[in-house]
Amino acid sequence: MNAITYAEPPESHPEIPLPGGDVTEGVVRVGDTVRRPIGPNAPLVHALLRHLEETGFEGAPRFLGVDAAGREVLTFVPGEVAGRPRPPWLADEERLASVGRLVRAYHEAVAGFVVPDGVRPGLGLDEPPGTPPPPPYPVELVGHMDYTPDNLVFRDGQAAALIDFDIAKPVTRADELVNAMLYWAPLGDPADAEPLLQGVDVPRRCRILADAYGMSETDRSRVVEVAVMRTRRSWFLMRQNAEELGGGWARMWADGVGDRIKRREAWLERHGAGLDAALTAP
Template identity: 40%
Template sequence: MSETHLPGGFVNAVVRVGDTVRRTPGPRAAYVHELLRLFERAGWAGAPRFLGLDEHGREVLSFVDGHVAWEEAQPDGVASDESLARVAELVREFHDLTAGTPPAGDEEVVCHNDLSPRNTVYRGEELRPVAFIDWDIAGPGRRIHDVAHVCWQYAGLGPAVEDPADAARRVRLICDAYGRRGRDEVVETILWWQDRCWRGIAADAAAGMAYAVRLREGGAVAHVRACHDWVAERRPMLERALR
């Protein structure tokens, strides 16, 4: 069967073969496969199914049909309030599903750790989120870690924001839809992610890792630093909006 390259990835070469996707397994593939099996057993449709390894040692995943929002410009439905709320509900679903299971280890839940529109499949005329892909760096963590990452990525917190008050409202909407009461730490955790992210790319690039060199050359380090500074400057306003 023929292979079609799937665009939108930054790390892996991903191809589609029929109703499947083939990807190079990440360094923690065994963990990720166990997690995807857990989702399958629970009947949770918010992640691809793990179908084994192919003859080239690539992981075989079910192809999740829909629209992956990896490009800069996106149709309105992707960033609508309804889609934003649904993203938060989907996160709540897999957090609740993984709480107290072996993959969560000693932590609260399993976190995806890279939730963003470019790792989300949207479907239907209204483009509602139905699944998250790219679970390579999932691991045991705290609920707030994913919630804060969602706020950063789906509300697009950074210099490109035109209306900071509306961005703050969207952060609140995400927290409300997730059903989070203790949200004092959200902005602090967004800053923690942003700091960790640019430093991580810079360190990996300095160590010669190809994906990181590519990202750095595309301006990712400078961009994420600018997002961090943008949030840091508006921290009081954002925290007020969450109270």
């Protein structure tokens, strides 16, 4: 990819580390920009960010080029990110609804985006043998697929922007909503939830997300199936990322993410019917 070289402004700024994400090391803020190492999915991400800019979508950083150190340069998005420790508003239902609306706005903006010729979405790995298949529905758009609290910027109490498109790839709308539910409902064994999200009404929160997004009846009826299938797959894919990419992926695996995925699958089997009822009730 022939990314343009970023022209540094005359005044210099210190590099301020931006911790928070689990994966990328060396994310820093420099003035009004963010510098990140260029990952394997960058050709897709850079084209995607350009497309979002052209459509006038305000809910994503702009891609400004590549700096002299070979890092991607993005605009710094001002606002509040739910880092650690988590802010007390994590369970707030108004914020939750705003997440659903932001995902929808992103989908409107990304609708016309086509993966450029020669660009292979993903982290550059072939699927490991034995990986269960993805849900059997045709892809609809290039999804963000990483709606963790660390990847959303809030302003005035509303989700205002998405950051960290590193694992963006062609998926369905239902895949995207399941991903948002995974972190914000959250989907999984309550014992594994963030303390602030323990004891919340998970089906109700899924419904709030679905309503705020404006999810179709067909997609609502697929949520549980998609969640189970994506969960089964993710155990294999996370293990592969840990083994082949190392770094933060390996740390997450050592930290027990594989077991949490298994517990999520079991939880979905137990609670799928209730979740489905909450999502599809008139």
